[in-house]
Amino acid sequence: AQSVTQPDIHITVSEGASLELRCNYSYGATPYLFWYVQSPGQGLQLLLKYFSGDTLVQGIKGFEAEFKRSQSSFNLRKPSVHWSDAAEYFCAVDPGYAGNNRKLIWGLGTSLAVNP
Amino acid sequence: KAGVTQTPRYLIKTRGQQVTLSCSPISGHRSVSWYQQTPGQGLQFLFEYFSETQRNKGNFPGRFSGRQFSNSRSEMNVSTLELGDSALYLCASSPTGLNNNEQFFGPGTRLTVL
Numbered sequence: 001a002q003s004v005t006q007p008d009i010h011i012t013v014s015e016g017a018s019l020e021l022r023c024n025y026s027y028g029a030t031p032y033l034f035w036y037v038q039s040p041g042q043g044l045q046l047l048l049k050y051f052s053g054d055t056l057v058q059g060i061k062g063f064e065a066e067f068k069r070s071q072s073s074f075n076l077r078k079p080s081v082h083w084s085d086a087a088e089y090f091c092a093v094d095p096g097y098a099g100n101n102r103k104l105i106w107g108l109g110t111s112l113a114v115n116p
Numbered sequence: 117k118a119g120v121t122q123t124p125r126y127l128i129k130t131r132g133q134q135v136t137l138s139c140s141p142i143s144g145h146r147s148v149s150w151y152q153q154t155p156g157q158g159l160q161f162l163f164e165y166f167s168e169t170q171r172n173k174g175n176f177p178g179r180f181s182g183r184q185f186s187n188s189r190s191e192m193n194v195s196t197l198e199l200g201d202s203a204l205y206l207c208a209s210s211p212t213g214l215n216n217n218e219q220f221f222g223p224g225t226r227l228t229v230l
Contacts, residue, residue: 036221043120043206043221090159103149103172104219106159 002027004093006107013081014115021076021110023091032094033074034104035065039087047089050074061085086114118142120209120222128228134195137225141188141209147171148190149219150182153204162205165190166212194227202229 005024013019025031032051036044048059055067065076074091091107121140129135141148149172150162161174165184182192188209194201204226208219 034218041223043223044208045221046218049218092159103161103164103174104159108158 002093002095002105004091004105004107006089006091006110008110009108010111010113012113012115015083016080019076019078019081019085019112021089021091021112023074023076023107025072025074025091025093025105027072027093027095029095030067030069033065033067034092034094035059035063035074035076036090036092037061037087038090038109044090047076081112081114083114083116086112088112120207120220122205122207122222122225124225125223126226126228128230129197130230131197131199133197134193135197135227137192137194137205137207137227139190139192139207139209139222141190141207142220145209145211145220146188147210147212148184148188149208149210150190150192151206151208152176153206153224154202159206162192197229199229202227 003026007022034049035047037047038044047063048057048065050057050067058064063078067074088109088111090109092104094104123138147166149164151159153159162176163182164172168184179195184190204224206221206224208221210219
């Protein structure tokens with residue numbers, strides 16, 4: 001079955017430390033890939049997306065992600081975490097099927113806590 | 117531009133009742149998608165509407181229905197509420213839908229079923 005896996009349910013990092021959130025998907029072809037962030041009481045905001053081309057994509061708030069086809073992964077990274085980055089992070093995949101069956105498949109999310 | 121708005125933000129209902137949630141997309145966006153978010157299941161796709169037509173549907177029972185109006189505003193209805201319907205319901209809009217377009221999310225409606 002098609003799935004998106006975020007192996008880490010909860011991560012705690014210190015402010016200023018680097019961050020990597022993992023995302024793996026199970027699809028044969030290269031899908032469209034997204035990372036969203038959800039702050040408490042808020043909707044989801046798109047951090048970055050990958051459709052094609054350069055496998056390292058830059059997003060907002062200093063985030064970047066790298067698509068690795070061989071590993072079916074799309075990990076999110078940030079060199080130096082800020083306290084305001086504490087939130088829930090979701091990886092999502094659009095398999096790119098044609099027709100009326102297109103929809104985003106979501107990981108269960110990784111909750112990020114930042115220690116001062 | 118104003119963002120996606122959802123009303124009401126919070127709702128408490130009892131089992132067996134029905135509920136209607138509303139979503140106003142960003143001006144000019146014609147696609148509206150609905151998601152159910154729960155701690156155990158994460159985000160699950162309910163359906164997508166585009167130009168007043170349901171274009172895509174997730175795996176939810178028929179108790180969950182929706183519609184879209186000519187101004188692209190959308191409503192979602194849940195009939196015969198069950199305890200398990202307690203969730204955050206998110207609406208997202210995009211210009212044309214899931215074809216490589218970013219989805220813009222509203223803040224959600226928190227539904228509690230007692």
